[in-house]
Amino acid sequence: MIALIDGNNFYVSCERVFRPSLNDRPVVVLSNNDGCAIARSNEAKALGIAMGAPWFQIRHLRDSAGLVALSANFELYGDMSDRMMTLAAGLGHRQEIYSIDESFIDLTGIRGDLAERAHKIRSRILRWVGIPTCIGIAPTKTLAKLANHIAKAAERKPGSYPAELAQVCHWGQLPSNTREALLAATQVREIWGLGPKLTAQLNHIRIHTALDLARLSPSVARARWSVLLEKTIHELNGTSCISLQDTALDKQEIACTRSFGHPVTDRRELEEALAEFASRAAEKLRRQGSHVNQVMAFIRTSPFRKNDAQYSAYRIQPLMEPTDDTTRIIRAALEVLKAIYRPGFNYSKAGVMLMDLQPAATKHLTLNLDDELPAPNPELMLTLDRVNDRYGRGKIKLGAALAGEKKRNWTMKQERRTPAYTTDWHSLAVASR
DNA sequence: TCTGGGGTCCTAGGACCC
C-alpha cells in the first residue's frame, strides 16, 4: 500500500499558524508580483475564487466579503514543509517528497490498522506543526491521489460523502461497490496525469468518469495516446506501474525566471535582470554540485497586453567547457540578450535556464579554451555562497547584477508579504504578556 | 492599470549511419 499525504490549502495554512486571526476567513496567497491566487482557503473557494484567478479580478471581494490577500512567502512555506515532511515520514519506511506540500509513503511491511495509524500521524502534524492534512491510502500512486482527493472532498462537503472517508481515506478497506461508486463520481479531469487536452479527447469518445477510463483497454490507450495513459489505466485498476522514488535525483535543468513589476523597454535594465537571474541559477547549480554546458535565456512581452506589439525570443548558448562559475554563466546569458534584444517593445518577463547539466566531479581537466575569458574562480564562488547563506540572499553580487542609477522596473511587486517567522531571527513572533 | 514559477516525461520527425 502507498499513502499520499498533503497539506490542506498549504500556503494559507502556513500563514494561519502565525496569524490565527485568519482562521474562518476567506484568504488567498498571491503569486510573485501579487499577480494571481495560488492558494485559497476553503472560505475563499466557497466564494467561487478559481485557482490562478488574477488578483485584479477578485480584489473587489476584499470589501464585499472580507477577503484577505497575502504575498507569497516561500521562505516560510519551505521551512514549514520540512517540518511537516519529517513527521509524515513516520507513516512508513520510505518517503518520496513529491512537492512542497505532498509526499508519497510506502506502507509495505507496516502492520496493524493503516487508517488508524494515518489518523495518528495526521493529528501529530496538526498539533506540532499546525498544518491540517489529508491522507489517501491505496495500492497505487494514482489511486492514493484519488483517495486523498476524496478524503479532502469528504471533509469539505460533509453531506455528500460517507463521514468516515473524511481526512483519511483507505481505498483498500472499502467494499468494491463503494469503490466503483466513487470512481463513477470522479470526473476524468480530476485524475492525476489527465490535463485539459486529454480530458477533451476522452470526453469526445464518451469517457467522462474514472470508472469509464478504468474500463478502457490499456493497449488501445497506448496506441491512440501514449504509454502514460496506459499506465494510468492500469493504476486505476490497482496494478502499480509508477514506482516510489525515494531518493531525490539531481535536477536536469535549473531555471530562474520572473515577470517584471512594470514593463521594461531598456536594454540595460534587461541586462541587469538577466544577470541577477543567472546568478540565482548559478547558486542553485553549485548547491546541487553540478556543472552546466548550455545556458538558455529568453525575453518576452506580455500576451495579456493586447494593444502592445508582441515579441518573444530565446536562444541557447553553448559553453566552451562545463562550469559552475557565475561570471561565465552571466556572460553567456548576456550574449544571448545581445542576439535577441529588439528595441521598442514592452518586455514583461525574462529568464535564464541552465541545461545539459553534469556532476561537477566528472570534469577531470580544466582547459582554458578561451583566452578572452577570465579563469573561473571557485574560491570567489565559495565565498559568495557562504556570505549569502549567512547574511541573506543577494547581500553580495557580481558587478553585472548591480543596480544602475536607473530605477529598477523589473523587480517584483510584493506588497502584502508576511515576515519569515521561522527562518529569520528578526522576524520571530513575539508573545506579549 | 493589474494574469506565477519551476520542473518532468514523451513523441514525432529530422539528421545521420551503413
Place this chain on the structure above:
DNA sequence: TCTGGGGTCCTAGGACCC
C-alpha cells in the same frame, strides 16, 4: 509511372504536474 530498409541519436515542442 516506378528510386531501399533499418537503425540510432538528438531536439523541439507538447502535455502535464504542483
